[in-house]
Amino acid sequence: MAKIGILGLGTVGSGVVELILKNRDIIERKCGFPINIKKILVRDESKKRPDYLKEIITYKPEEIINEPEIDLVVEVMGGEEPALTYIKQALNNKKHVVTANKEVISKYGKELLELAQQNKVNLLFEASVAGGIPIIIPLKESLIANEINNIMGILNGTTNFILTQMEENKMEFSEALDLAKKLGYAESDPSADIKGFDAARKIAILSSIAFNVRVTPDKVYTEGIDGISYTDIKYAQEMGFTIKLVAEGQRTDDGIFVLVAPVLLRKEHPLSSVKDVYNAVIVEGDAVGRLMFYGRGAGKMPTASAVVSDIIKALKTDEKNRLNCTCFREEEVLPIKLFRSAYYFRIKALDKPGVLSKISGVFGQNNINLYMVIQKNSVDNIAEIVIITYETSFKNIQRAVDEIKSLDEVSEVSSVIRVKEEV
Numbered sequence: 001m002a003k004i005g006i007l008g009l010g011t012v013g014s015g016v017v018e019l020i021l022k023n024r025d026i027i028e029r030k031c032g033f034p035i036n037i038k039k040i041l042v043r044d045e046s047k048k049r050p051d052y053l054k055e056i057i058t059y060k061p062e063e064i065i066n067e068p069e070i071d072l073v074v075e076v077m078g079g080e081e082p083a084l085t086y087i088k089q090a091l092n093n094k095k096h097v098v099t100a101n102k103e104v105i106s107k108y109g110k111e112l113l114e115l116a117q118q119n120k121v122n123l124l125f126e127a128s129v130a131g132g133i134p135i136i137i138p139l140k141e142s143l144i145a146n147e148i149n150n151i152m153g154i155l156n157g158t159t160n161f162i163l164t165q166m167e168e169n170k171m172e173f174s175e176a177l178d179l180a181k182k183l184g185y186a187e188s189d190p191s192a193d194i195k196g197f198d199a200a201r202k203i204a205i206l207s208s209i210a211f212n213v214r215v216t217p218d219k220v221y222t223e224g225i226d227g228i229s230y231t232d233i234k235y236a237q238e239m240g241f242t243i244k245l246v247a248e249g250q251r252t253d254d255g256i257f258v259l260v261a262p263v264l265l266r267k268e269h270p271l272s273s274v275k276d277v278y279n280a281v282i283v284e285g286d287a288v289g290r291l292m293f294y295g296r297g298a299g300k301m302p303t304a305s306a307v308v309s310d311i312i313k314a315l316k317t318d319e320k321n322r323l324n325c326t327c328f329r330e331e332e333v334l335p336i337k338l339f340r341s342a343y344y345f346r347i348k349a350l351d352k353p354g355v356l357s358k359i360s361g362v363f364g365q366n367n368i369n370l371y372m373v374i375q376k377n378s379v380d381n382i383a384e385i386v387i388i389t390y391e392t393s394f395k396n397i398q399r400a401v402d403e404i405k406s407l408d409e410v411s412e413v414s415s416v417i418r419v420k421e422e423v
């Protein structure tokens with residue numbers, strides 16, 4: 001019999017309890033021993049809890065973390081503190097730890113894995129990225145023989161829902177965000193999702209594992225979707241693209257780039273058909289080629305699926321098979337100014353002779369080759385111009401944006417969005 005303690009009984013914690021109880025028989029047969037939930041930590045004494053859990057609810061973390069009978073601690077509280085402290089204490093007390101906490105793992109994963117190794121226990125965190133989709137264990141185990149060259153995905157369900165609504169129902173960003181809040185996908189403070197920070201934490205974790213380099217969220221160039229308007233989505237559609245918030249880790253000849261930003265993807269790109277709250281990850285290994293993982297990136301039972309799978313794995317994995325930290329390469333993430341991509345521009349400028357040539361002159365002076373230039377419409381003598389460039393460095397793009405903004409004839413550089421031509 002394995003005894004576990006759970007820190008948190010919210011969306012994920014209650015899913016974990018339900019799943020362990022519902023699939024008790026198959027879990028025991030596959031695990032080889034039953035799993036007994038000994039204690040569950042919560043914070044708010046006024047909240048009603050299910051009657052069948054009353055005996056095992058506690059408000060004292062030490063009743064789990066310091067309890068000698070408990071073999072494994074599940075951390076599903078969220079936030080940095082006190083979760084980080086509790087995880088460290090549990091590891092130091094020689095308890096395996098399973099967590100869904102991307103905030104803690106993306107910042108402190110290396111230290112925590114080393115602490116687990118020192119204490120001869122397992123630390124697993126499959127649910128911290130893409131909820132129910134198995135991606136961390138496949139990267140660490142199934143793809144162990146590969147050099148990973150690229151990992152990219154849609155790692156945030158809330159923003160994917162918003163962009164899908166904008167595209168399919170012709171909504172502006174604020175209207176789609178309100179709908180996401182109404183349906184419970186977006187939190188009342190949605191900034192971590194819409195500004196890209198949630199996806200940045202997840203791609204930091206995935207890139208660290210994929211490239212064997214320590215990547216923390218502060219090293220991830222991050223843009224959100226709050227600057228995307230329906231006009232951009234409509235123009236992108238007309239040109240055969242869809243706009244997605246893409247998190248990507250790229251190994252190039254010069255080194256690695258890690259970024260989160262909206263991207264115009266060709267309709268034929270596999271990530272273009274990932275809609276609503278779904279997540280997907282594409283991995284490219286030198287031996288295996290391209291793989292795609294798709295599924296629910298959040299939610300009670302999908303996330304519980306990943307957590308319970310980790311619980312079983314942690315309890316069954318001995319020292320020889322432990323998944324230790326694999327960040328063995330000393331390498332820095334390259335600065336974003338060196339990153340190369342094509343870009344989409346939407347610019348508002350005076351509709352008069354010579355303006356287009358002035359704008360294209362700025363691109364030329366910054367060594368940017370133009371792939372497509374379209375004048376969309378003209379209202380009150382202000383023309384909306386859409387430009388797609390060929391691949392160039394981000395440094396060139398930033399310089400061009402500053403110079404175009406300073407032209408007297410230009411009233412606004414409304415959008416600058418990355419374009420991925422390849423499918």
Ligand code: NAP
Pocket residue numbers: 007008009010011012013041042043044045047075076077078079081082100101102103127128131297298299300303
């Ligand atoms: P949640 O619904 O807010 O639940 C948090 C739980 O932790 C609650 O039971 C809360 O107690 C308890 N808790 C929080 N702080 C505490 C403290 N200081 N002391 C004691 N108990 C405390 O959160 P969640 O959505 O389940 O998320 C949990 C973790 O899973 C987070 O790291 C999140 O990023 C990750 N995750 C969530 C999802 C998802 O779909 N929700 C998906 C993937 C990963 P009370 O019940 O007393 O308030």
Ligand code: HSE
Pocket residue numbers: 131155156157158159185193198297298
């Ligand atoms: N807020 C996240 C999302 C789910 O929208 O995908 C938890 O990781």
